[in-house]
Amino acid sequence: MTRVLVVDDDLTVRDVVRRYLELDGHQVALADNGEDALRWIGENHPDLVVLDLMLPGIDGLEVCRRLRQHSTIPVVMLTALGEEENRIAGLQLGADDYVSKPFSPRELALRVSSVLRRASAKPPMAGPRRLVDGDLAVDVAAHRASLRGAELALTTREFDLLLFFMSHPGEAFTREQLLEKVWGWDFGDQSTVTVHVRRLREKIEKTPAKPSRIVTVWGLGYRYERAG
CATH class of the missing domain: 1.10.10.10 (Winged helix-like DNA-binding domain superfamily/Winged helix DNA-binding domain)
Known part of the structure; x- marks a missing residue:
């Protein structure tokens, strides 16, 4: 079972995302701020992080920057609609994908599955190794x-x-x-x-x-x- 950390300061968003990801068979942990998220990641090494950029204290961009200093754990960002600069900044810092708020929880779950599938995919047997x-x-x-x-x-x-x-x-x-x-x-x-x-x-x-x-x-x- 894959482990996913969902980081968002909105309780409703966390709960909805958790339910949809659990329906897809993922084990889900929750955090509502950047400091707790970084601590949890360091202790538990999840398979993927769903990360809201607008967080109290350490924001999502800083969380992503610190994470990329020592880890390639896949990151799917949550960004507010129209925040193109933040979205591009997150991708530049190493995020793998993003979903804009307001979003369809099902779309987010599909994006998470897509990133995890590529991260764990075995190379094709045909072709050069x-x-x-x-x-x-x-x-x-x-x-x-x-x-x-x-x-x-x-x-x-x-x-x-x-x-x-x-x-x-x-x-x-x-x-x-x-x-x-x-x-x-x-x-x-x-x-x-x-x-x-x-x-x-x-x-x-x-x-x-x-x-x-x-x-x-x-x-x-x-x-x-x-x-x-």
Whole structure:
């Protein structure tokens, strides 16, 4: 049984989300502030965190930032409708997905299941078990990536995105196509892709502002270019 921590200062939201996630078979813990959430995560290591950004004391962005300093636990953010800056900031800090308030509890439960499924998915039997591009390597079976021999701290989405790009060198993809193929969404905010590409560039490019691996195809999207 997967363990999910729901962090929100609204009792009604916590209770509704808990009931829907429990119906999906998850074990659910609750927290109403950032300090308690970080303490609980450190002691219990959940499989996923549902995190509201507007929290008393330590807000959700700071919780996400501190969590990403030492963990790749998947995070699904809850953001108020129209708070695009906070949403993008959360994705830049390493959140895997988001749902805007007011939201459908069933949609949130589906997003949680989707993120957990990708985080625990076994690599396909077909295809290479290891992808190497110069000093960049992806071990598909171990779900690890390394650059110049040092392991990269990638979130689930970042790893999936890198694996997809390296599996399709030289091919251009729109943001919409990447949402469908990497996130498994047939709709959604394409800025999610933009932010994840930016984060991935910061981790694998020598000069992120002038990327040589994940290049922008103007008017279309992105293309992965092999080194050399």
